[in-house]
Amino acid sequence: MEKLMILNGSPRAPRSNSKEYAAIFAEACSLPTETFAITPKNHLELCSRMEGFSQLLLVFPLYADGIPVPLLSFLKTLAAHPPKKKPVISVLINCGFIEWQQNRLAVEMVKLFCTQQGYVFGSALMIGSGEAILKTPFRFLAERGIRKLAASIQRHQYRTFHTTMPLPKKLFIRASTNYWLAMGEKNGVSKEQMETMKIE
Amino acid sequence: MKLILSDHSLSLPPEQEDIRYIDLSGLKIANCVGCFGCWTKTPGRCVIRDDATRVYPLIAQSDQLLYVSRIFCGSYDVPMKTMLERAIPIQQAFIRIHHGETHHVQRQVVPKKAVIVGYGASSPQEEALFRQLIARNTYNMAMEETEVICCEESQVEAIVKERVEAWKN
Ligand SMILES: Cc1cc2nc3c(=O)[nH]c(=O)nc-3n(C[C@H](O)[C@H](O)[C@H](O)COP(=O)(O)O)c2cc1C
Numbered sequence: 001m002e003k004l005m006i007l008n009g010s011p012r013a014p015r016s017n018s019k020e021y022a023a024i025f026a027e028a029c030s031l032p033t034e035t036f037a038i039t040p041k042n043h044l045e046l047c048s049r050m051e052g053f054s055q056l057l058l059v060f061p062l063y064a065d066g067i068p069v070p071l072l073s074f075l076k077t078l079a080a081h082p083p084k085k086k087p088v089i090s091v092l093i094n095c096g097f098i099e100w101q102q103n104r105l106a107v108e109m110v111k112l113f114c115t116q117q118g119y120v121f122g123s124a125l126m127i128g129s130g131e132a133i134l135k136t137p138f139r140f141l142a143e144r145g146i147r148k149l150a151a152s153i154q155r156h157q158y159r160t161f162h163t164t165m166p167l168p169k170k171l172f173i174r175a176s177t178n179y180w181l182a183m184g185e186k187n188g189v190s191k192e193q194m195e196t197m198k199i200e
Numbered sequence: 201m202k203l204i205l206s207d208h209s210l211s212l213p214p215e216q217e218d219i220r221y222i223d224l225s226g227l228k229i230a231n232c233v234g235c236f237g238c239w240t241k242t243p244g245r246c247v248i249r250d251d252a253t254r255v256y257p258l259i260a261q262s263d264q265l266l267y268v269s270r271i272f273c274g275s276y277d278v279p280m281k282t283m284l285e286r287a288i289p290i291q292q293a294f295i296r297i298h299h300g301e302t303h304h305v306q307r308q309v310v311p312k313k314a315v316i317v318g319y320g321a322s323s324p325q326e327e328a329l330f331r332q333l334i335a336r337n338t339y340n341m342a343m344e345e346t347e348v349i350c351c352e353e354s355q356v357e358a359i360v361k362e363r364v365e366a367w368k369n
Contacts, residue, residue, distance in 0.1 A: 012234040061234070064284045065336040066275045069231040073278050097295070097302040105336060108329055109273045116273075116322065169302055173295050176302075180293035183240040197308040199244045199290050200257045 004153070005053035005087065006035040007046065009060030009071030013037035017130055018059045021092055024143055025057065029150040033057075038070050043077035050078075055122065055153055056087040058110060061130065062095035067106050079117050089114055090122035090153055092146070094130025098172045100162040102128065107160070121158070125149040128164030129172065132179060138165045201261050202367055206268035207279040210360055219367065220258055224279045227251035231282050238289035244307055245289055252286035260290040260307065265314040265343070266363055268356060271321045274329025284341075291340075303339050313345040314338075315363055319353045 006026060010016035014037065026033045034053075036046055050056065060071050067075070091110050093103045103126035114121040125145050127133065133142050145163040152159045165172065184194045204212070204221040212221055229252045237247035246253055259265070269280035276284065291304040316334050321327040327350045334348050349359055 010234065011232055016234070063232070063234075064281065064288075065340060066281065066333055067273065068234075069278060069282050069285060072272065072275060072281060075273060076278065099301050102301070102336070105274075105329070105332055108332075109275055112326060112329055113273050115325070169297055173297070173302065176295050180240060183236065184243075184293070187241045189240060189243065194239065194243045194293055196243050199260050199307050199309075200253060 002031050002054045003052060004029060004031045004033045004055040004057060005050060006033055006057045006059060007071075007074070008035065008037045009058055009068060009074065010037075011063070011068050011070050013039075013070075016061070017094055017134065018061060018092075020134055021094060021127070021130075021142070021146065022057075022059045024146045025059070025092060025150055028143075028147045030154055031055065038074045040070070040073070043074050044081060046074070047078055047081040047083065050083040050087060051085065053087050054085075056089045057092060057153070058089065059092045062093060062103050062106050065102070065105060067109055075113055079113075082117065086119045088120045088122040088153075088158075090149070090158070091124040092127075092149060093124070094127040096129070096131045098129045098164055098167065098169060100126045100128030100164045103162075123149055123152045123158045124160045126160070126162040128162070129167075132176065133165050136165060141165070201258070202264040202266070203258050203262040204266045204268070204360070204364070205255070205259070205280070205283065206360075207270060207277065208268070210268065210357055213361065213364055216368065219364065220262075222255060222258070224283055227255070229255075229282055229286060232285040232288065236293070239291075239293035243292070246286060248286075252283060255283060256287040256290050259287055260309045263310045263312055264367065265312050266317070266360065267314065268317045268319070268360060270353070271318045271326060271330050271350070274321075274326045275333060276318075287341075299339055301339065306342050309342045311342055311344045314341075314343045315347045315349065317349045317351065317356060317359055319351050319356050321350050
C-alpha cells in the first residue's frame with residue numbers, strides 16, 4: 001500500500017504558505033498522507049520515519065534563489081542517513097515573485113540530490129506569486145495545480161507543472177506594494193519608514 | 201570597500217584597510233525565519249540580533265566581493281546560504297521590474313563586482329547548477345559583474361591569495 005510523506009521545509013513552517021499548500025495537497029491526494037514540519041532537531045527522526053513511505057513530497061518556499069536553509073540542512077542529514085527503501089521524491093515549491101520560472105533552479109537542486117543519492121525524482125509544481133495567490137480570486141489556480149500534482153503522483157505519471165497569478169507585472173507590483181504597506185501599518189510603520197535606505 | 205566572506209578560515213596576507221575578511225565559521229548566525237520584520241517592523245534591521253547584523257551592512261557597502269563556499273546540491277552549502285538569506289534587510293519590501301523580472305528595491309547597496317569561489321562540486325552538472333545560481337543571484341544581490349571559480353578545496357587558499365593580490369594592484 002502506497003503512503004505519502006509530506007515534509008514542510010519552510011523556515012516558518014507553523015504559519016507558512018507551504019503549510020497551506022501542503023494541506024490542500026493532502027486533501028486532494030487519494031493516498032494516505034502524513035505531514036511533518038522540518039525542525040532543527042527532528043532530522044534523524046524524519047529520516048527513520050521515511051522508511052514507511054513510498055512517496056515523499058517536499059513543500060517549501062524559494063529562498064535567495066535556492067533551497068531554504070532548514071531543508072538544505074535536512075537534505076545533508078538525509079544523505080548521511082538514507083532509509084533502506086528510498087521513496088520517490090516530488091516537489092511543491094512557491095516563490096514570492098510573480099515569475100514561477102524563478103523556482104526552476106531549486107527544483108533542479110532537488111533533482112540533483114536525487115541523482116547523487118539514488119532517489120527517483122517524481123513530479124514538481126512551481127507556484128509564482130506564492131505569498132499572495134491563496135488570498136486572491138486566483139486561489140483556484142493554485143488548487144488546480146495542486147490537484148494535478150497529486151494525480152500525477154498517484155498515477156506514477158510524473159510531470160512538472162507551474163502556475164502563477166495571470167496579472168501584468170505592473171499590476172502585480174501595485175498589489176504587492178499595498179500588501180506590504182498594510183503589513184507595515186499593522187506594525188505602526190509608515191511607507192517612508194519602510195523605504196529607508198539605511199541599513200542597521 | 202572590499203569584502204572576503206568565507207565558510208572556513210583562510211590564511212591571508214596581512215589585512216589592508218579597505219579589505220575586510222570574515223570567517224563565517226567563527227560567527228553565530230541563526231537561519232532567517234521569514235518574519236519580514238526587516239521590511240515591516242524595523243526596516244533595514246533584522247530582528248534576530250546575532251552576528252549576521254554585523255555582516256549584511258558590510259555586504260551592502262562593498263563594491264568588490266569574494267565569497268568562498270563549499271557547494272552542496274549545486275547550492276552554497278549551509279553556512280554561506282544561511283548568511284545570504286539573513287541579508288534581506290538590505291532590500292526593501294517593495295518590488296520593481298529589474299531585467300524584465302520582479303525583484304525587490306535595494307536600500308543603500310553599492311553595485312558589486314563579485315568573485316565566487318565554490319569548492320567541492322562532485323560533478324560537472326553540480327558545477328553548472330552552481331554557476332546558474334550565481335547568475336540568478338546577480339539580480340537579487342546587486343552584482344553587476346560576477347566571476348565563478350569552481351575548484352577543489354585544496355586550491356581555495358591559492359586562488360583567494362591571488363585575487364587579494366590583484367585587488368591591491
Ligand atoms: C530570506 C528570504 C529569501 C527569499 N528569496 C526569494 C527569492 O529569491 N525569490 C522569490 O521569488 N521569493 C523569495 N522569497 C519569498 C518567499 O519565497 C515567499 O514569501 C513564500 O511565499 C514563503 O513561503 P512560506 O510561507 O511557505 O515560507 C524569500 C523570502 C525570504 C524570507
